[in-house]
Amino acid sequence: ASWHPPWYSSYTAHYREAECMKEAMEELLYSYGTDIVFNGHVHAYERSNRVYNYELDLCGPVYIVVGDGGNREKMAIEHADEPGKCPEPLTTPDPFMGGFCAWNFTPPGKFCWDQQPDYSAMRESSFGHGIL
Numbered sequence: 602a603s604w605h606p607p608w609y610s611s612y613t614a615h616y617r618e619a620e621c622m623k624e625a626m627e628e629l630l631y632s633y634g635t636d637i638v639f640n641g642h643v644h645a646y647e648r649s650n651r652v653y654n655y656e657l658d659l660c661g662p663v664y665i666v667v668g669d670g671g672n673r674e675k676m677a678i679e680h681a682d683e684p685g686k687c688p689e690p691l692t693t694p695d696p697f698m699g700g701f702c703a704w705n706f707t708p709p710g711k712f713c714w715d716q717q718p719d720y721s722a723m724r725e726s727s728f729g730h731g732i733l
Contacts, residue, residue: 602630602662607640609649609664611714611721613686614677615642621702627654631661639733641668645677645726652720670730678726680717687713 606619608627630638631653643666653661669676679686690712717724 602635602637603639605640606642607647607664607666607668608638609652609655609720610640610643610647610666611680611682611718611724612643612645612647612677613679613681613683613688614644616681616688616713618642624702631658634660635662638662638664639731640664640666642666643668643677644672644674645669645724646729647724648722649720650722655718655720657719665731667729667731669726669728676726676728680724681713682716682718 604622606615606622608619608623610616645666646669647664647666649664650657651659651661651663681687
């Protein structure tokens with residue numbers, strides 16, 4: 602599957618902006634056995650482990666964010682798990698994605714992780730592109 606904004610990205614840039622879409626559609630992808638999802642939007646690379654609802658799950662898809670090729674904006678380099686880099690939850694809503702839906706705090710009671718999340722297998726701030 603493919604769409605523009607990622608559901609799983611640990612970069613501060615666009616952090617959890619598409620949470621409403623994730624809440625509405627993740628179960629559908631999971632129930633049909635989606636294996637891989639490609640996204641852009643965040644100007645960096647990140648690949649997930651198999652994940653469902655922020656938990657490692659062998660039946661969940663692998664998410665690949667390749668939003669770093671050909672952009673004129675700055676590259677995403679900060680991670681939401683770095684000290685002092687977690688955005689305030691109410692600064693992240695995207696009205697085109699349905700507003701603020703990041704109430705599903707993970708880990709419990711927190712908007713950001715204290716370290717690279719388990720779902721995040723590899724992240725790299727560099728210019729590049731993907732070939733499938």
